[in-house]
Each structure stands twice: as structure tokens, then as C-alpha cells.
Amino acid sequence: MAYRAVNPYNGKLIKEFAPSTDTEVEEALTAAENFYQNAKKQSFEQRAKQLAALAAEFTKNCDYYARFITTNMGKLINDAQAEVKKTAAFAQYYVDHGAAALANQDYSASAKQPAHLEFSSIGAIVAVEPWNFPYTQVMRVFAPNFILGNPVILKHASIVPECANAFEEACQTAEIPTGAFKNLFASYDQVTTMISDARVQGVALTGSEKAGAKIAAAAGKNIKKSTMELGGTDVCVILDDADLNKAVVGAAKGRLNNSGQVCTAAKRYLVQSGIYDDFLAELKQEFAKYQPGNPLDENTTLAPLSSKSAQKTLQQQVKDVLAGGAKVLWGDPTPVSGPGAFFNPLIISGMKFDNPMYDQELFGPVAQLYRVTDEADILRIANHSNYGLGGAIYSENLPAARALAAKIETGQVAINQPLSSIPELPFGGVKHSGYGRELSDLGIREFANIKTILG
Numbered sequence: 001m002a003y004r005a006v007n008p009y010n011g012k013l014i015k016e017f018a019p020s021t022d023t024e025v026e027e028a029l030t031a032a033e034n035f036y037q038n039a040k041k042q043s044f045e046q047r048a049k050q051l052a053a054l055a056a057e058f059t060k061n062c063d064y065y066a067r068f069i070t071t072n073m074g075k076l077i078n079d080a081q082a083e084v085k086k087t088a089a090f091a092q093y094y095v096d097h098g099a100a101a102l103a104n105q106d107y108s109a110s111a112k113q114p115a116h117l118e119f120s121s122i123g124a125i126v127a128v129e130p131w132n133f134p135y136t137q138v139m140r141v142f143a144p145n146f147i148l149g150n151p152v153i154l155k156h157a158s159i160v161p162e163c164a165n166a167f168e169e170a171c172q173t174a175e176i177p178t179g180a181f182k183n184l185f186a187s188y189d190q191v192t193t194m195i196s197d198a199r200v201q202g203v204a205l206t207g208s209e210k211a212g213a214k215i216a217a218a219a220g221k222n223i224k225k226s227t228m229e230l231g232g233t234d235v236c237v238i239l240d241d242a243d244l245n246k247a248v249v250g251a252a253k254g255r256l257n258n259s260g261q262v263c264t265a266a267k268r269y270l271v272q273s274g275i276y277d278d279f280l281a282e283l284k285q286e287f288a289k290y291q292p293g294n295p296l297d298e299n300t301t302l303a304p305l306s307s308k309s310a311q312k313t314l315q316q317q318v319k320d321v322l323a324g325g326a327k328v329l330w331g332d333p334t335p336v337s338g339p340g341a342f343f344n345p346l347i348i349s350g351m352k353f354d355n356p357m358y359d360q361e362l363f364g365p366v367a368q369l370y371r372v373t374d375e376a377d378i379l380r381i382a383n384h385s386n387y388g389l390g391g392a393i394y395s396e397n398l399p400a401a402r403a404l405a406a407k408i409e410t411g412q413v414a415i416n417q418p419l420s421s422i423p424e425l426p427f428g429g430v431k432h433s434g435y436g437r438e439l440s441d442l443g444i445r446e447f448a449n450i451k452t453i454l455g
Helices: 022-039 044-060 062-073 077-101 136-148 161-173 188-196 209-221 244-260 273-288 308-323 375-382 398-407 440-445
Strands: 003-006 013-017 115-120 124-128 152-155 181-184 200-206 225-229 235-238 268-272 327-330 346-349 366-372 391-394 449-454
Touching: 003 161, 013 161, 022 124, 022 152, 022 181, 022 188, 044 062, 044 077, 044 136, 044 161, 062 077, 062 161, 077 136, 077 440, 124 136, 124 188, 136 152, 136 161, 136 440, 152 161, 152 188, 161 181, 188 200, 188 209, 200 209, 209 225, 235 244, 235 375, 244 273, 244 366, 244 391, 268 273, 268 375, 273 327, 273 346, 273 366, 308 346, 308 366, 366 375, 375 398, 391 398
Parallel strands: 124 152, 124 200, 152 181, 200 225, 235 268, 235 391, 268 366, 346 366
Antiparallel strands: 003 013, 115 449, 327 346
16 A cells, blocks of 8 residues: 555645555554553543643644645635644643543443442544545544543554654654554554454544445454444425525535535435525536635635546546436536546436446535435435435525434434534434444444443
């Protein structure tokens, strides 16, 4: 596996990194075990101070860290800066709330005798993380586990090696203890070896369903706890009583943010008949506002895809979608030539259940539009998927929208806004979108020993 930073805007190689050796893997495991044992002697408050320093480092040097995101995977510089700030916010959340989430819980009343739960560390966690959010995805695993006392060993996506190094650099600058975090340019064979090691007690993965199946299998074989945040085919439901402008702007942002490379992006628009024609007309105009360009230019509104490989994959997917009977309502499906990894935004319709690409995640700026009638029609399409990560509903009738949200088989639903992760709320999915939760008080307990003390 080659770890190479290639600028997706111009195709130029920035830097190539040597893969980690087996010796370096062993050194990381040894350092992680040392931290795990030493952290048992520390208080949560001591680690909270160290984590606060890490949050401050990202905040102080936001532009420095953001540039690596843009040059490694193409994110718009403004969005990259926003990600760095969110990375700091994720850390700060556990600085402020981590200890409370891990406080003993009294169960005496239920047990009818003195009883309580204690939350403690279990050992090293291997984090296999994606390129689309190079810092926040790492922090949402590292911050809660660090507060808990679990060290984290990172295997990052091979196209964002500078981001992986930068996160480790930030930890060193913030004087995070040795062994608490280590980035390795590891192979999947080395990841499997680490999972089988007794010093590793958990694995967290965010990525594709295919990668999740392999890593989950390795974890299961070795009886190790795992969490999986995988793909999604999220619905964006537009009801007849929706605020049209709010729905159009939110739906477009939900699909085109990060050039559509978001697991919880609004991929399938389910629009009620009464508003369908107006919504489509306005959506075309909104999509047209997104213009490609240099992602380092603050005026650019549409980023390239993360790589030429991603561009090629999406081009083939769209070809298969159209061959399966779907049609283009707006946009140019012609492949974009040149060294960059750009992709023309598309609005397509006619995706029926028998289309070979129906239940495949299109990871890019391609929106699917469905005309629906009533709630039964909405749920028939929304829940006809092997995925269930997120979703959104636009309606001015909040009680009805919330009732509908409860019936959609997914991990989270946003109402009258694009779905986004915030530190206070659990994040995760069901079905082939994975299992387990990140963020919030639930996220910090995923890799905790929840110990019952009775008597």
C-alpha cells in the first residue's frame, strides 16, 4: 500500500511516505501498552488538561493544519478550516464533559442493595480512518479514548498521509504522552496483526462497507470489540408543506458539500408531488451556483473529488446507473478531462429498485430524485436499502416530520437542516451502515469496561 499525497486539483505528487515496518508496529504497541498502564494512575482531569492543549493547538494553527486537508484530498479551504475548528470542538467537548460521562452510576435502587457501575479503560484501540474528514474522524476516536485512558494507534487513508502526520505532530506539540497516539503507515496485514495482539482490545473503522466487513471479521475472530461507521444512501425528504427555499438550499448543500464525498450526504431526494416541479426548477438553479476551481481559492464553491481513482469509479457508476434505466435531469455526464479530479454535478431520476446501482453509494456530486405521494410511498423507498446512516426531512409541520423521522430506518435524521455531526449527539448507523456510536456520552463508553460493583 503506497502512502502518497497527490494534489487532486492538479494531479501533482507532493510527497510519498515509506510504509511502517513491523519493528515500528511493535514499538507502537509497546508504547501504547506503557501508556495504558500508566494512565491507570492518572486522573481524568490530568488528561483533560492535555487534551485541552491539543484543542488549543488546532485552534491556534488552524490555517496550517487546514492546508494539508486541501492539498491532500481537495476540500475547499474554507471547509478545511471549518473542519480544523470542529476537530478542536470535538476535543474540547470531552475536556468539558468526559469525566462526567465516566462518573460512577448508582444502581442501588434497581438492585435493592448497594450497587454501581464503573467505567474504565481496556487497552489500545486501532483506528482505521477515511480521507474525507482527515482530522475530525481521527479526533472523534482519539479524544474520548484518551480521556478514558485507552491509547489509539492510527492507520489512516493512504491518500492523506500529510494529514496523518500533522495530527501526530499536533499531539506532540500539545505534549500528549508518548504512546497515547501513534500514526502508522500500516498495511492491512499489519492492521490484522495488531488486532490479534493481546495489547489491542478494540478497533474503530470509518470507511467502505467492504473494508468494514474485513476489519469486523478480524475483530470478531479475535473476540475484540469493534465499531463500524460505513456508507450510506441517505434520503432527503421534501414534504409538500416545506419551506421551498430552505429545502432547496439545504438539499443542495447536503449533496454538494465536500463535493458529495460525505457518508451522510443527501443522496436520494424524495419529493412530494405537490412541490416536486417547483423544487426541481429551483434545485437546478441552486446546483448551477456551485462552480469548480482551485480549492485553495476562497471563491471556489465546488471542490474536485479526492483522487483520479475516485473520479474514475464515479464515472463508471454513473455509466451503469444510466444504462440501468435512469436519466439525467440536469448536468453534463461527460467525463471531465485534465489532470484534476473534477466531476460535473448531476441530478438524475428513474432509479428503480432493479437498477444495478440502486443500493450503491454514489460518493460524489450526484443527486437522485424521486417523486413520491404519501407517507407510505416515502417509507417504501426510504427503507428499501441495505444502508441506514442518516437522513433529512423538510417540513413546516414539525410534529409530522418528527413522526416520519421515527419510521425511517436510519441512525439519525435532521429536520429542516442538512445533517451534520456535533459533539453532543451520538453518531452512527444501522444495517450495512455499521454499528456502534461515536461522539457524546455514548461514544466515550464504546471502548470502556463497564464494571458492576455489587454490595
